[in-house]
Amino acid sequence: MTRLAIDRLRRIRARRETYVGPWLPEPLLTTEPLLTTEDGDDVEYAESVSLAMLVVLETLSPLERAVFVLREAFAFSYAEIADFLGRGEPAVRQLAHRARQHVQARRPRFEPDADLRRAVTERFLAACLNGDIDELVQLLTPDATLKVDGGGKVRAPRNPIHGADRVARFFVGARGGLLPDTRVEYHEMNGAPAAVFLTPAGPYTVAQLDLDDRQRIVDIHLIGNPDKFTGIRPLTPSSQPGCTVEMSR
Structure with a gap:
């Protein structure tokens, strides 16, 4: 399933190369309480679906994005991700490190209420x-x-x-x-x-x-x-x- 998702991301990226003008993610209707929960979980979710974050994720390669989402959003272990992708664990760790650095360098520095x-x-x-x-x-x-x-x-x-x-x-x-x-x-x-x-x-x-x-x-x-x-x-x-x-x- 993960490999099918990566193949789809690659096809989408190829189509995007012929897209007319700037590309932005589709607007997603979310709910008001997203930014106000005490435990912080919804705050993390709100950031993960923000337009700014989705634009940043689009700059990753399909493989980097898959590793980043599986690791950061779903908390799979490196060994599990390596098994999903049919790759060695060291390679997956390197992909995750590269993707994390890329996202941290480009994510918004300030999140106003x-x-x-x-x-x-x-x-x-x-x-x-x-x-x-x-x-x-x-x-x-x-x-x-x-x-x-x-x-x-x-x-x-x-x-x-x-x-x-x-x-x-x-x-x-x-x-x-x-x-x-x-x-x-x-x-x-x-x-x-x-x-x-x-x-x-x-x-x-x-x-x-x-x-x-x-x-x-x-x-x-x-x-x-x-x-x-x-x-x-x-x-x-x-x-x-x-x-x-x-x-x-």
Whole structure:
């Protein structure tokens, strides 16, 4: 079974080489208590499914990713993993060490609490809608990065956008791209708050921000490829007062 999974990962990686524009993981609807349990188990799970962590895992080879997940997520022994993969235990230990170093070097250095992340997201979206470039630049780190996953299905930049000024100007210019009757709801996606852009027909964009320890935005992930909304397509705008923020054009 493990070898079949590795073969599938290799096929997916080969297809991704022809993917149009930046690739981001599919948004996963998770639950609010993920970040607040006392024993820490749910915190670890939330981090493991975060967009930032999934993006990091995608940079591993299929074999490294299999070893990392079997060891770190499921706590299998090196001997068991070696048996699964049909490889020697020393080779598996080396793969695990290399994967762990890679992940530690690239994982987010700071994990803000959910309320702070949502508050910054709300400020950011308000500044976008108001066309307030100065406010946007203040919210962003100088080297902030925007990745938009359109998958060739919707209009989106083909390459990441780097730098606070360029990112801010992109969002100010993108205000005209909002669909009629758009509303924004905040849902727990991949273990953290995300802004979900909705019309009565369902979601069409998911936005999630990563912050540094000074509460500034380091990375922005926008997912607009409709093929990636299979798991969240049942979402429709809520009628509950205060649960949504209406977007005007």
